[in-house]
Amino acid sequence: MRVVIIDDENAMHLIMKRMLSKIDGIEIVGSFHETAAASAFMLDHDIDMIFIDVHMPKESGLEFAQRLRESGRQTKLVFVTSHKEYALSAFDVYAYDYMVKPVVQDRLRQTVQRALSECIGDSAPAAKLWFNCLGRIEIRNTENNIVKWRTSKSTELFAYLSMHKGRLVSRARLIEDMFGGMPRKNAETYLNTTAYQLRKLLEDHGLKGSLHSDGNHYALNLNEFHIDLLRFEEGCKQMVRVHHQNIEQALELEQLYVGDLFGDLAYPWAWSEIERFSQMYMLFSQRICGFLLNKGDTAEAIRLLKKQSAINELDEEMVQLLMRALAIQKNKEALIRAYEQFSVSLYVEMGISPSFEVTVLFEQLLMELDS
Known part of the structure; x- marks a missing residue:
């Protein structure tokens, strides 16, 4: 033990x-x-x-x-x-x-x-499943094979309950969030069917009893799963500072974020959480980039900054770090291109120009390169 x-x-x-x-x-x-x-x-x-x-x-x-x-x-x-x-x-x-x-x-x-x-x-080990919901939504078994979902709604129910981290969720709330607009009686029947399909999928993989129900509530026993989302969130909370002792661990944690929560399946009930985790990733990744730039690892910093740009190209902190990295590499053309792309995106999306701080930094970095 x-x-x-x-x-x-x-x-x-x-x-x-x-x-x-x-x-x-x-x-x-x-x-x-x-x-x-x-x-x-x-x-x-x-x-x-x-x-x-x-x-x-x-x-x-x-x-x-x-x-x-x-x-x-x-x-x-x-x-x-x-x-x-x-x-x-x-x-x-x-x-x-x-x-x-x-x-x-x-x-x-x-x-x-x-x-x-x-x-x-308990010598017969409990079967474990890996639930990946960052950038996609999939279940993998212990052999790393993808488990086929029975229905799209059973997929959504699993995602919904996993976000509540083992807490009980009322049937009324599930019906409102997942089956809104459907007649009440039909919604209740649909929820029962969906819960049955999810329960059967879990039982097929040795996880009998993982989906709890008392008639009025549902909950998922997360002890039976490895969930990338929970590991990422916990890691970001703990790693307030990135330094020489934890940089490798920080980079491993960063790799868990392969895209927005639930990928293309942006469930309406998850919109606030999708945004929250996106911001969590941006802040965490920028902490890593700041450390990498301070130690001179510009190539790895630029890789992360380009990933951040794909998530939110209008983030000022990201573009400032990117310009600094390109200046360290003495890549004047890329520096100018990064600033101009940011300016165009900002104008098209919001009708505004870069902030005073971003513009001053750009001009300062250009002057340093020219000198």
């Missing part, structure tokens, strides 16, 4: 590592002093159990647990703390256990062995 330790005290790292090393079947794959680093690590690593303190710098253990659950991950959480009073709050975020310091070896062993026995009892 793969575990990580999150605690801001060095002494607890040493104590937990020593105690866990005495228990067979445990592999400590990471130890962190704050939750941001742990979250970044978990983007690319499967973790079975987390030992975490409640009181942590920047983000508490309870806040971290809440984010983890909202992302759909069901990793076992064991709180290790000096405070008894947070136990109820811990179990609100589905804590696996709650230990008060100092941790006793026998108590720790009992918890770990219980988790290990559950893993053994």
Whole structure:
């Protein structure tokens, strides 16, 4: 069982590592002093159990647990703390256990062995599906083969429920958003049929029970899926700064965004989210470009900036970074072309000229190249 330790005290790292090393079947794959680093690590690593303190710098253990659950991950959480009073709050975020310091070896062993026995009892691994919704909408199985959707509406229902990250959605809201304009009775029948088709698809791939329904609500158990959208969103939130230590990870994360949410299937109920993720990508990609330009990697920066331009050619930050990159390459013709294309697009789309800041930057870069 793969575990990580999150605690801001060095002494607890040493104590937990020593105690866990005495228990067979445990592999400590990471130890962190704050939750941001742990979250970044978990983007690319499967973790079975987390030992975490409640009181942590920047983000508490309870806040971290809440984010983890909202992302759909069901990793076992064991709180290790000096405070008894947070136990109820811990179990609100589905804590696996709650230990008060100092941790006793026998108590720790009992918890770990219980988790290990559950893993053994589940020895037939649950089937996993990959759901990709950035730039397209597809499901792939563990062999990386595309799973054929039964109907377009079952595709939409899966997309809709995945956006709600495991939360219950009422039938009334689903009908309004997905079947608006249809007579109520017909809409209810259509929803029932669509839910049945989606449930059958999931069951065919070993995911029986993944689509929850209580008659009045629906929800999707995201623990059975790897979803590119959730990984991208979590990564962008955690990687506030791009630096030498995380640039490779940042570039890997950037590659997840192959296009707008749901690609060509721009569902009306998703328009605000499509825009939100587009802006999230632009800001994140521009942070990467700023770092790349500072270290002199203009070729990679220009590649990303051209991708940004295809998403939003009117973004001022993008065109300013692009002009800087072209100036660093001493490519005067490309610099002029970039500014002129931006000017034309801005006038055609909005009837305005580039801002004072963009124009001054362009003229300044031209002067530097000429000199």
